[in-house]
Amino acid sequence: GCGLLNNFLFIFFEMSNVNESLINITTEQRFQGTEERVLFSTLTALPCCMFLFINATMLRSLRSKAVFRQTCRYILLFNLLFADTIQMVLSQLLHILAACRISLTYPMCGSLTSLANLMTVISPLTLVIMSLERFVAVCYPLRHGSITSMRNTTAAISAIWTLSSLHVLTQNLLLIEYPFYQLQSLQMVDFCSMFAMLLGSGSDYYDKAFTTLLFVTAGMAVISTYIGVIIAARSASADKALAQKARNTVLLHVMQLGLSVSATIFIPIIIAIGRVVTRLNFVRILNLLYFFFLLLPRCLSSLIYGIRDQTIRPVLLNHLCCHCNAKPN
Template sequence: MANAIQSQTNITVGRGLLERVLFSTVTTVPCCVFLFINGTMLFTLRSKTVFCETSRYILLFNLLFADTVQLALSQLLYILAACGIQLMYPLCGVLTMLSDLTNEISPLTLVVMSLERYVAVCYPLRHSTIITIRNTEVAIIVVWVFSSLNILIEVLLLLDFPFENLESLQMKVFCARENMLLGQMSDGYDKVFTYFLFVSAGMAVTSSYIGVIIAARSASTDKASARKARNTLLLHLGQLGLSLSSTIYNPLLVAMSKVLQKIVLVRIQIVLYVCIVIFPRCLSALIYGIRDQTIRPILICYLCCRLKLSHFSQG
């Protein structure tokens, strides 16, 4: 998958050290805040037995874990580029492949979560037999295996590049997937997989949403449960849309670079990075942390306790 998330590292065109520090701070501060929220949410989902024995919370943990790793890797690459640090090709390849892997986990997990909500509303009597802990774990394993196979194919296509012609394995530019010496075959595969993934995920979530709407009109369906599931699926569609927007990130920046000055482009780039990369990666924690009445009081308690401990240690 074309990892648009790394392309924000063009920050290196900034003018001078002060400007680089300023731009890095603008992105690092909200990133650290969201990493703190996501980390607390992950801890919350492992703090109670009910969260470890409920399928939708297990799926949520998987989604949050992938988003948190993705956010951390993106910010790491951003800071490395802002500091002008050039990596070796193998190390950059590992980081970008890990970023690709976690980036693909999110939409696939959203599909599984949408199907779980569909079964809960449309087949409430069979939900406990279909959506079991074992089946949920199998679904998560399938998601990770499918994404890992895609990464394996990308690595095999990458190995087709004649690395022996390189003078050194030291990169001459910042670490980003588009700077990893990708051939035409690799680039074509990446585009096809990206389109396939998001079209398939979009169709699956949309179909689940339509199924819930149809079921909500049935007299035997719990109206409140159906309405809540419908709203959750709409939020999942929104999350998919934000993930899909990252695929047009590079073409959009390329188009703007032809008509805008570099400093203006960098500023717009930072705004897009915060909106497209950082915010979506904490959206799951905000959605479930605020909407779910089981999670909300425990999450607030942990957040407040950690903030108090942090303030006490600093004092």
């Protein structure tokens, strides 16, 4: 579901209820050895630290100048990168906890997954608003300043956070139906993940329904703006250079949204893989998937935007090089 994006796929196999007879493995094969766990954890932790540094530098760059703090698209970009960075931190934290075989209590796990769910919803909604901003810039250039004012941008971001918070609140309310009072202890048996917190059929159905609605709606909105920008670019009165740049930007948003969707619909494929490979091999596969489907996409946004945007690029490079370069104009 929507919250699955923040839960790395490695955890899934550790606590999944895949039929053991389908996996047909011995007890010795069930878990990775200590050396291998350390190796895989290091191979994911190192790039994660690098990606976090890049994202943090990008966030710092977007707060370093007034033009970034007062322009709609840069404010929205900051909101997107902030959500992706928090997701990355939480995912790596859960990954380390699972690798170390540390289980949490239900309240602590619920707090982490709720925060991750909040950020998961914020990302696609922010992409929609960013696409609409580019659409307005091309199709309504004379009204762009008034439509994308600071007031309207703040209202849009507030609406995104409000909707995301309501989603998380609904998920938590659905947990009331679960009989926690019958548990001998609030200590979790499984590792902390969204799978472990989907307690009861109501939570599972709601998560799937909300995820489907969110990504279908966001996908239609982003694709519609892309088509609108293409049509506007063909008109004689359009600014060809601006239209071309806006089309590429919206296309990037389509790709970003596609990565989010692919990470979500990938779960059924994982279940199928888990039924035909050994547990140990499956854990190895999931470590690779964790890198390519969770860590990498959340770093690409800052790199692509930072390199493409002529205003951000010199500031970002200056910060990345720890001010070794000359200060940008």
